[in-house]
Amino acid sequence: MEKLYGTGVALVTPFTEEGLVDYDGLKSVLDFTAKGVDYYVVLGTTGEVATTNREEKKAILSFVKANNPKNLPIVYGIGGNNTAAVVEEIQQTDFSGVDALLSVSPYYNKPSQPGIIAHFQKIADACPVPVVLYNVPGRTMSNMTAETTLELAKHPNIIGIKEASGNLDQCQKIATEKPADFLLLSGEDMLTKDIVQMGGKGVISVLANGFPVEFSEIAREAFKGNFDKAKQITDSFESINPLMYAESNPVGVKEVLRQKGVCGNQVRLPLVPASEELKSQITRYLQ
Template structure:
């Protein structure tokens, strides 16, 4: 089972808005050196809503190429169209991604039965292992634990990213899913508690700027080393909070630019981080000893 810090990696872009593959390769190398267990490409943090289908595919293929099998590649392949989600997932499988991450359909507000049929149809169309992604704060639709349990018996639906930050809900899920079903949180702020309770890792925004610390946090929390996990998490608390002062990935792309890792260009309708938050992000980076 894949465990640990899985970075929801940003999509670097040049100042003219084009994809910056050289910067992406450099970020991936940094993550591998820092202990990141997996690269989640073209998720929410990767600006999946504003990359074209062609760019989406290029990013997945490039990530598989750059990782060279050294860490897992989890390809964001979700869509609010089941047919499009199948197309993207088939593509990810064809170029060698290790997993797909499939978000609950957004905007069209399916029922629980609709969500079940959506994910079942994707799973039946491919062999690649699928990780479900529930983030009701963005999709409006909320994948209920009962529906996750129904989906967990499908052989290639192997896990879930739960971004609700609801630890009671997580505890209920841990007690009901099969033993080989992976549970990841999508909320950095509650990730330590989630893993100490039995979760298998985090699909992290914070890991974009603090990959080594997030890898350490995950290792100690999964091992049940509460004292060390808390100490590491204390260094990261400000980042967990302040990387969301504006909509993700606005702050984290600004932070990476501040660190000299890439351009901070972000596509409309998102805009650059408001100047009033610059010192807040700098302070959070200093608290984590990153700058």
């Protein structure tokens, strides 16, 4: 799956002021991010998947397929905490033109590690495209241990993990003991250089929405062994990165996109658009 090396952008889903999906805005985001990123991730957390309905999800995926300016690979997000419902959604999804599935570890019900393993094995068995696991304990309230990831890596249809635990020791264990063709991807933008340095293959990024060219250089420099240069680029995002999460993702990055004239900053409840304070902080960074 070399097509998933580098920088994948966790695409935002633009909305109109009336709360509808803004397809003009989405076209603008696709064109803007294609200038730098290596692939699209459609309807992950950053895409506000939790507040889009099934018909919207189908329409958004179809739109991305039809408006992919560089024919970039597409990863599609389907996850949840009801295994049977996730499998059913997979079975009802058209995966033509989709290169992989991104599926988040079950949230809220906090399953045991054997439960997480069984959940993903069911999903991988049912999915017609390869599966990338997504570990994000800050949202799910349960961590997929390195041992769990390594066990799941034995499944022939599970090809990698987006690791957003922020635990570099855990990531290092995966990197050291994983199969050679299993993808370790950073789920934390600021750890991209570190993950690549330990053998990872890139990042699925929030910041790449707003800074597709600049941010994508981190992985590219790291792949070339230019770790000092990759760190220098990473450091340039040190003050903007916390603002992406200050009022919950994707509020911050949508405000970046608004200020850059790419799309609006509307989000769906229970999220609300950036506060005046956050807008001002982002403005200062962009200036």
